[in-house]
Amino acid sequence: MAQLLVLSSARGDGVALPALELLGHGVRQIPAEPAQLVNAPSADVIFVDARADLAGAKSLCKILTTTGLEAPLILIVTEGGLTAVSPDWGVDDVVLVTAGPAEVDARVRLAVGRGEKDQVSTRIQASGITIDESSYSAKVHGHPLDLTYKEFQLLHFFATHPARVFTREQLLSEVWGYDYFGGTRTVDVHVRRLRAKLGDLEQLIGTVRNVGYRLNVYEDDQSPARPNA
Structure with a gap:
C-alpha cells in the first residue's frame, strides 16, 4: 500500500x-x-x-x-x-x-x-565505499568523507571503474577534462589528499608502479579495517 x-x-x-x-x-x-x-x-x-x-x-x-x-x-x-x-x-x-x-x-x-x-x-558501492550521486557525498563503512568537488569526482570515477588501472594522463582527461591545462602532478596531489581523508583506508586507492592508480577491490570479509567509531 x-x-x-x-x-x-x-x-x-x-x-x-x-x-x-x-x-x-x-x-x-x-x-x-x-x-x-x-x-x-x-x-x-x-x-x-x-x-x-x-x-x-x-x-x-x-x-x-x-x-x-x-x-x-x-x-x-x-x-x-x-x-x-x-x-x-x-x-x-x-x-x-x-x-x-x-x-x-x-x-x-x-x-x-x-x-x-x-x-x-544514484548510489554506488565498491570496497566499502558508498557514493550518493544525487547529493555528491561519499561514505566509507558509514563514515562520511569531507571531500571537495574534484576529490568527489576522482573517487566517483575510481568507484565506477573498480580494479581498473588508469594512467595519470587518463585520469586527467576523464576527471579534469581535455580543456584542463594543468599537468599530471595535479592527479598525484588529489590522490594524496584523497588518501589522507580516507585515513586508515588509504590503501583503497592503490598505486601501480610506473603506470598509475586504481581502486582496489575487496570482498566484505577482506576489506580494510573499519575506522573506529
Missing part, C-alpha cells in the same frame, strides 16, 4: 481524483498552497490537482521540483487541460480525472517502481 498526497485547491468534500477512494492506498489531501508544503506529510507519490487552475498547478509543480522533491509527481487534469501540459512542468506522469481505479493504481505502481529504481541508481 502506497502513501499518496493530493494537493488540491478545489473546495468541497471528496478527493480530487475519485478513483483513489476506491483503492487501498493511504490518501491525504491538503490545500495546493506553498505554505502547506512546509508541514506536508511524507508520501510515496504526490498528485497535483490541475483541473480548475492550470497556471497555479504549474507554478506549484515548479516549486516542488526545484526544492528537491523525491516523490514522483502526477498531474490530475481534465481532457481539455492536457493541451497545456509540457515538459517544463517537471511532472512524472499525467492522469485524467475520469480515469478508473485500475488505471490509477497502475500509474501509482509504475511511479513508485520508477522512483525506487532511480534511488538505487
